[in-house]
Amino acid sequence: MYVVSENSKFAGKRYAKDGDTAVILIFDVNGYIAGLQAGREADGVMENVFFGMGVHYWYNIQKDMSCDDFFPMFLLYNNNKLDGLGWAFGTDLPSPRYEHPDSSTFEEFMDPVPECLSYQGRLSTMHIYMSNPLLNFC
Template structure:
């Protein structure tokens, strides 16, 4: 089914106080804004094999911004250093969806059709009309053009391996990929989805590692069951979980688990 969804923002990190300065932080949605906020370019569209777009970082592992050839937002990345003491990401996640570049493993999502990012890009009029993007695509291999398009409809998501966890107001209904009580954390997919009012309007990172970032959320193990069901035993008994919610629509206060 073809769908069009207009995402209006790119706001990161959940907090209990909607007015907190360290939560619900807006990310730059144009290359010009990224430069003005002292982000620096990692790579551009010129001959890069593993990822699409102009990639910018502000020395934050969780908020690498991706822009199209015209400088409009096209996606986001997070990176996990290679060689962590717990071996994360495990073998099952390496190459799908984590892709190695240098000394880091990257997970990538795109907000527009990947085929357009380094070719036509978006016009200013399209950016004004569509906002942050028109869909959510998870790169799940070394060919970004084969990224997985996520269902916009919650009904459609329920017909896949994405399973409903739990809902928390101002977060939304959490969906995790193929969770089971006895699964290995080597198979714990590092992206989760959030639906509100029946539609996709946010997503997040979830890494079984202690990633340091000013935007990171580190939920205590005894609180994870608030949003995840079932909680895999491997998550309950080992190490730190690093998460970060990324909100794509501006009515966060209306995310009331409907």
């Protein structure tokens, strides 16, 4: 059982069976189950700055990786604070709600760029911000 300080805005307790953070039960300060959390080890997190969008943190991207291992979610930080998250799907989804970067732009927000993505054509990405993205200066 992990106890979070009551002074924290995330007060309560978390339980990870046998230390496995794949599924964590979150209890509120009254002892009721308040939610579930899924965790991943943070090894291999890579960052890249994209001015106006924030610092992109990618999980375990490597130049020679298989696209089957590409984790399609990234975190966005601005001024060293978590400010959003995003999805990067390895296909060109036909909605105008997505951004559609092609392989010539990948190096602007990924470093290194997995070689397998160059064969994907365009990605479909979506950024979800917790503040005004016009104020993201990294």
